[in-house]
Amino acid sequence: MRISPVEAQNADKQIQTVYKSLREMYGTELNPLKVLAHRPQIMRAVMNLYGAIHQHSDSLSDELKELISLRIAQINACRDYCVPMHTYMLHKLGTNEEKIRALVRYATSDLFSESEKVALEYAERITVPSTMVTDGLFERLKAHYSDVDIVELTAVISTLNFWTKFIDALEVPLDDVFKQQPAAHV
Numbered sequence: 753m754r755i756s757p758v759e760a761q762n763a764d765k766q767i768q769t770v771y772k773s774l775r776e777m778y779g780t781e782l783n784p785l786k787v788l789a790h791r792p793q794i795m796r797a798v799m800n801l802y803g804a805i806h807q808h809s810d811s812l813s814d815e816l817k818e819l820i821s822l823r824i825a826q827i828n829a830c831r832d833y834c835v836p837m838h839t840y841m842l843h844k845l846g847t848n849e850e851k852i853r854a855l856v857r858y859a860t861s862d863l864f865s866e867s868e869k870v871a872l873e874y875a876e877r878i879t880v881p882s883t884m885v886t887d888g889l890f891e892r893l894k895a896h897y898s899d900v901d902i903v904e905l906t907a908v909i910s911t912l913n914f915w916t917k918f919i920d921a922l923e924v925p926l927d928d929v930f931k932q933q934p935a936a937h938v
Contacts, residue, residue: 753924760781779929783925784915801907809904830919832926866896878906879913
């Protein structure tokens with residue numbers, strides 16, 4: 753880890769409250785948030801955004817959001833933290849192992865619906881700098897998703913790109929809780 757984490761005993765009361773919530777949810781404080789705690793106002797803003805995009809949605813499934821998250825982690829080579837974490841989350845949601853392993857070839861896999869395929873392609877186009885979201889892709893996206901859904905998808909994709917870059921740049925180690933399942937690698 754390139755930046756030392758803010759441990760609970762050194763955190764202010766607001767951060768300690770956040771850590772308590774994390775321990776209740778995950779059984780531990782999460783390493784990326786312990787690093788982000790150096791700037792509490794940024795930590796709170798990022799947590800609010802992450803919480804908002806990961807609230808249950810009527811039209812975007814939690815599984816789709818995690819598949820997108822895992823695909824972004826694979827593309828951005830966030831193998832030491834993000835790939836195992838999102839693999840763990842997909843297992844927790846009950847996603848089939850075969851589908852998780854097929855994610856790198858989703859475009860040709862029968863395990864993914866057309867709406868999942870277009871959402872994953874959209875995530876790739878936003879994530880890979882040399883590609884772009886074409887009008888054709890956007891029209892295909894609109895055939896499956898409402899404007900509200902597309903805004904939510906874009907927020908999920910953008911936020912996950914932030915996390916993969918943050919975690920990778922600072923070499924944040926994987927929390928033990930996410931080491932319980934095999935990771936789906938590129």
